[in-house]
Amino acid sequence: MVRLYIRVSGRVQGVGFRWFTCATAARLDLTGWVRNREDGDVEMEVQGDEGPVEEFVRAVSRGPRYALVDSVERHALTPEEGERSFHERGSLW
Secondary structure: OEEEEEEEEEEOOOOOHHHHHHHHHHHOOOEEEEEEOOOOOEEEEEEEOHHHHHHHHHHHHHOOOOOEEEEEEEEEEOOOOOOOOEEEOOOOO
16 A cells, blocks of 8 residues: 655646546546646645556556646655545545
8 A cells, every 4th residue: 555645737627627536536546636736737635556556547647638748746645544535535725
């Protein structure tokens, strides 16, 4: 079990990025959250088995059809027990 913090920069707000992220996490049976940042980035935490988490990172590095991802920052975190879903959180502003 692994957990990552991921911050995606580029044209990632207003293009269905959070919806894409939630759908991808659900398809891969991952847990965590995603939200918009005031600076235009999207940040998230994702947790699950290493293979599906890496597939998730590859997907969000491309993004949905109208997104333009410039950079992806990632950091390992300690897994959280008891988390059951992947969901959107409120924006940071």
